[in-house]
Amino acid sequence: MDLHDRDTPVMIAGPAADPDVAVVSLRRLHGRANAAAELTRVRRSYHGPLLVEPFSALDLPAIVTHADGVVVGGAWMQDFQLLRAVARTGRPVVVQRAPAATLEEWLSAAEYCVAEGNQDVVLCETGTRTHLPHATIDLSLVRAAGRHRPVLVDVSAAPDLAVAALSAGACGLLLGEDAESAVVAGVRAKAALLGALTCDDVPETIPGARAAIDRVDAALATLLERRAELAATVQRLKPVGGFAGRDPRREREIVEAMVSRAPRLGADRLGRIMTAVIETGLEASEERDLSPA
């Protein structure tokens, strides 16, 4: 399981929400549940990569048997004995920031793991207590911490901040055990869009390049769908909509404004592409207007 050597952000959530990595907290069970029994139960229905937050170091053997990585919860962040024991499992470690912990304290918790010979340490921002009813994610802190280590951001309380967290440098997002599938899907679509727009690495293999093309195409499809929706809105608002109300001047202006962003294609080719995009958009909007409600 690799949490940070990826060019797309990981999505972490509960097993029900089809995550890249699932996270289960034994802390929530207040130490009352048997870790091995609980994780065996989880493993009956979920076989993907799994991160587990222990209640105490006593849970670590069961975690090593059943899980792929260990989460040190914010409340335990300065329990250096626990950090050491977790690091010694050799599994990837996720260190959550305690609500009032400073950047230095957070980084030094990670350093305790590194000092045990475990380099695979990722930070996780879960927010600070503020005037808001839920924890407030500190994006400046994410930016600063990201210069030292990969950072995950828990956006369970504010999924709308997912894109902002990725822009601040988060390598992945945590959506909590009870994230609804629709929320996970929405965040995933936005993350894919942002990843495709911001990643300019040049892949060195055909599979690598094809995977990158797939991500760009996923973003392109999302943008084309959104564009068609907006163009249909204009058709409804114009006195004469559809093909009958076509506006060649506006279409030329659209291409001219885009050319500098697509120098490889140039004005002619871009013009052909945009004509196809505009015509298919008009076609879809007319078809929709004709179809019975």
Ligand SMILES: C=C(O[C@@H]1C=C(C(=O)O)C=C[C@H]1O)C(=O)O
């Ligand atoms: C959306 C409009 O209607 C048509 C569709 C266009 C588009 O898809 O961008 C542009 C010009 C018009 O031919 C518009 O007039 O803005």
